Each structure stands twice: as structure tokens, then as C-alpha cells.
Amino acid sequence: MNPLLTAEQAVLxxxxLDPDQLSHLDWLAPDHFYRPVHRxxxxxxxxxxxxxxxxSAGKSVPLSWVTDAVDEAxxxxxGLTTTYAHTLISACxxxxHAPVYGRxxxxxxxHRSITEHAIRLHQAARADALRGEVEGALHYADVLTGVLNDLxxxxxxxxxxxxxxxxxxxAPVAPPQGRTDRVAQDEQFLLAILTEQPKAMDEVVGWLRPGDFADPAHGRLYRCLGPLHHRGEPVDRITLLWxxxxxxxxxxxxxSGEQLTAICDGAGPASAEWLGELVMRSSVTRAAATSARAIRALAENExxxxxxxxxHALHELGPLDEVRARWQPANGRPAPTPTAPVSSPNGPPSAQVHAALARSTPRPISPPAARPSSAPSPATVRPPSRSHG
Structure with a gap:
């Protein structure tokens, strides 16, 4: 038995059985149901x-409530029939307890919505990595953040x-084919420029970090350049090797010394800032893909x-936000000012949220609503031995 399917049937x-229960379910939307017929x-x-x-007005529930709902849906x-509607009645x-079932x-x-948006973010990040772009990944990251705040x-x-x-x-995911070699070449070229051009570090040191390099060895080599630049010492292949x-x-x-020499020999006429932006683009898409995979793994944990x-999902977006904050100035754009989440004007009122949170709030016992004439009798709906106290 699928608990989610059972809960959807119980809500409906x-x-x-009792149309007045809709007044306690204003916070529940049709899109929250998994099965299209239930939506x-x-x-x-x-x-x-x-x-x-x-x-909705009387104490008794006419049979037309069921038949009209089936016709409208x-x-x-x-595939929706009156027979299935009475199956739903039997499932309640x-x-x-409708608010609890709705909960x-x-x-x-x-869980389903976060999984779907995490998949979209991961797909956008992979596509951007192939194209050398970041706009799609950043857009879907914003969409996912908005979805998390709304939920x-x-x-x-x-x-x-x-x-x-x-x-x-x-599980570790291999980078998109066709980009790995190009990213490594860009990183090596950047390291060569930073080593051979004395003022090149000034162009990237403010926003480029060792973790932005796809190759950990390149990141550690860039970490060696930082102290030399910070101390004001000469930077060349000898001081870098030391x-x-x-x-x-x-x-x-x-x-190895030979590998470092090979990297330094690759220097040519180029802009360190432009190469740094290429490295940052790769870093953004990798961070987006990593966050998306982590969020999906969380969402699939029922x-x-x-x-x-x-x-937890908001926490997993943190590394992407950090890389993005540095990407903005590197790309010539001001970094966005973080703002606290604001309640949507169309969001559920506090009273409805309270209803959603009320798992088992004691309620006064009222006479049972009259059932549609063709609905199963209480005895056939639920055996007494299975009732909940």
C-alpha cells in the first residue's frame, strides 16, 4: 500500500463526504496531488x-455533490467515474481528519517538488558547462530558492x-565530455600568465579562489601564488617552484618540477582577467551541479x-551562493544584496498555516454529515475493529 496514494484518496x-472540510484545506492546492485524476x-x-x-449550504449531502464533481473533473x-468516487469515500x-490527510x-x-527542481538545476548546470555559460544554472538556482521559500x-x-x-x-558524476580538457587548458594557461606577468595577480586575486579550479593540483599551485603576491615577493617559475x-x-x-616548467612555458599574450572568468564559469556550473545532486539526495529521503x-536544501545552496557572489564582480556586475525571505502576498494566511499544522487538534464532536444515497454505509466503509480511537 502506497501511503501517499492512500492519503490523497482519504482527502478526497x-x-x-463532508464538503465543509474544504474550509480547512485552503492551503492545499490541486497541484499538490500526485495523480492527475486526483488533481x-x-x-x-x-x-x-x-x-x-x-x-455547501445544507447539513445533508446530496448525491449530486458526487456526480457533479465527477462531471466537472x-x-x-x-478515466474518472462515479464508481471511483465512491471508492474514495470508502478510503476515508x-x-x-481531512487536515491531517492533507498534511x-x-x-x-x-519532496516531489524539490526533487523535480533539483533535477532541473542539475540539467541546466550540465548544459551550461558544455556551452561555457552560467545563466541557465543561476536562473534555476533562483527558481529553486523561491520554491523552497514558498514551500x-x-x-x-x-x-x-x-x-x-x-x-x-x-555518487560522483564525471564532468561533461568535451569540456574537461578545455577547462584544464584554460587553468594551465591562466597559471602560466600569473607566473610570467608580474601584475597579472592584481586582476584576479580579489575574486578567484583555489577551489575554483577543477583540477585540485592547479588549485594548490594557485594557492602558492597567493602568498608570494601577498608578501610582495617576485613571482616567476623559480620562486613558484620554491x-x-x-x-x-x-x-x-x-x-613535479617538469610539470611546473611545462605549465610556465605555456604563457602567451592573454588577459589574466579573461582567463579567470573562464575558470569562474566552470566553477559556477560545478557548484550548481554539486548542490543540485545533494538536494536531490535529500529530497529522495522519504x-x-x-x-x-x-x-537542509537551503544549506546545500550555500556553496553556489558563495561562488556566485564572487562571479558577479568578476563578470563586471555588482553582487546582489542578500535579503531575508518575504512572505508572499498570495501565500496562505496564518490561520490556514495553523490549520495545516494542527495534526490532531481536539475538535468538538458533531453529528456525522448525511452521506450520498449511493455511498457505502459506515459499516462497509471501515470495520469497527480497525477504527482509531
């Missing part, structure tokens, strides 16, 4: 209620980055509560 069954039926039930269907989806143990549906939608509001939690107890397990030796790059096999999932 509760509303078919169409929930949208139809809400439309009938908003249009003033007689079932049938305009948008195929307690109509008064389960929303939880599934949160946090609907769930009733504060969106804030929180590190998971253990890093999400992600600094590399002092930092253990030669002893641990990261680099045991992770939605509030923690949202906050």
Missing part, C-alpha cells in the same frame, strides 16, 4: 464550492539554512521531515 473521500477532482470540488453548490481528465476512515499530501508534494511558508516553518547531520550521499616545495606539493606527488528538508 473526506471532502466528498482534477480536488479542483472540481473546490470550484463547485466556490460556485455555491447546494451541498471529467472535463479536464479522462474519518472525514474530520500528508503536502508532505509528499514538498516553507505553506508548511509553516521558517526558511533558514541548516546543515544536515551527515552530508547527503551522492613555494610549491615549501608547501609539500613536490613531496606528496601533486606536482524519512526526512519537510521542514528539515527545506532548511
Amino acid at each position: 473521500g473526506s471532502v466528498l 482534477a477532482l480536488f479542483a472540481a470540488l473546490r470550484k463547485l464550492r466556490n460556485d455555491g453548490h447546494p451541498a 471529467g472535463l479536464h481528465v479522462r 476512515p474519518r472525514p474530520a 500528508m499530501v503536502l508532505e509528499g508534494a514538498i 516553507a511558508q505553506r508548511w509553516g516553518t521558517e526558511p533558514r539554512p541548516v546543515a544536515p547531520a551527515a552530508p547527503p550521499a551522492t 613555494e610549491a616545495q615549501r608547501r609539500g606539493l613536490l613531496a606528496d606527488g601533486t606536482l 524519512a526526512l521531515a519537510p521542514g528539515r528538508l527545506i532548511n
